[in-house]
Amino acid sequence: MAEMATKMETAPETPPRVVEVNNLVKRFNGITAVDDITFEVKQGDIFAFLGPNGAGKSTSIKIMTTVLRPTSGAVAVNGYDVISQEREVRESIGVVFQEHTLDDYLTAFENLYYHCALYKVPRRERKERVNEMLNNIGLYDRRNHILKTFSGGMKRRIEIVRGLLHYPSILILDEPTTGLDAQTRFFLWNYIERVNRDYKVTIFLTSHNLEEIEKVSRHTAIIDNGKILANGTNKEIMDKTGANSLEKAFLEITGYSLRN
């Protein structure tokens, strides 16, 4: 009995699920954008959510981040229900949307400081936290410049650190590197991996750059026409299709035809 107890104590714990999506459906005016999908993301993972344009990725992310309400199904983030515990969900996540969501007419410092205030980061920590983050991405010297004068890559760096300002346990990134140059992409992927490794932040991301995703992510789900077509480790997905890269596996699963 004592031996069994010791075994139980030493048995590796399954990491808790940070995201749990069960039978999620979202319809817009009769069109089903997300069609009964179920998946989960474990704590500490780097989880890639892939799909062609219009597959249902951004809609799913909007539901996970409480921007949209599901038609049916259940979504829990950090154990909180996205409908009945919206505020708790929002407090515990960092989000970088596909499109630009900074205020171009505020300075870099103001954009980040206002975020701290909206997310209730203690007042005494805010200035230091913002400056530290700007320093991490090499933009401390530009902190008092209006964002209108920044390049797309600089704005993206700010958006990513903004998502981390309030110490979220999961960072949701919707196509974080679209339209960025190779140097910025290299910097961002390294930064994302560092955040995951050093600060134990779970990463949930979408991207069309599958070569980069293959290097960064540990688990992947592939969605198309609103349905999950594959879900597992990158190796499992590649083995299943006999492909030698994630991109090939993706094309085998979702098909080669163009999408409207």
Add this chain to the structure above:
Amino acid sequence: MEAVFIMLQRQVKLFFRSKPRILGSIAQPTLFLLALGLGFGPVFEQTGQVDYVQYLTPGIVGMSLLFGSMMNGMSLIWDKKFGFLKETLVAPASRISLLIGRCLGGAFTSMFQGIVVLTLSALIMGYSLGHPGVIPLFIIIMLMVAMLFSLLGTIIASRVDDFEAFPTVMNFLIMPMFFLSGAIFPIANLPPSVIAVTQINPMTYGVNLLRDTMNLEWSTSNITDAAVLLGIIALLLIIGSRVFKTIET
């Protein structure tokens, strides 16, 4: 509560960082003040009525509040289009605090316009405030009027996504509200059917309260004016909080 302050601060900062916005928002009421004051003033005074500048100035202050606050809704469409709204909607701040902050910010900037118009009228047209002691009350009334129209503009904007459609919708509402409020001419002698329209126009109560306060001409009807304005603000807050709860980007 802090979200209210942050949104307010942001709206005010954006306004004062845009020189064309400041100039445009002051130029329009100033033009109305000069054109109407100089053009219609002598005609108005020939009829034996009161000094037209004393009559007109509160109306143009009200106009600044109406135009400036209603157009504050434009910033919501801008934020929907360019993403900043999404950043605020995923924040753990309550939607009602975001709405109040945005609207207070819009109200404060239009109050600034109203104060500039009042100052210009005093300097150029010789307008004199009934008594300096009414300034605190005048500011409170300006805030009530500005908040009402800021809420109305923002609620309408929450349901409009088109940059070009919004000013058209606004003009369709603003112009009748302005002309049928007694801001630039008395409404007492209008046909009964038009008077009925003025009675359902919130601007009528705002202009009345502003004018009677600025010119020290209070009467018991001012209690009704204040009650109507506060009632509409409360109603718009209820509608706005519901609209903001379900707003999707």
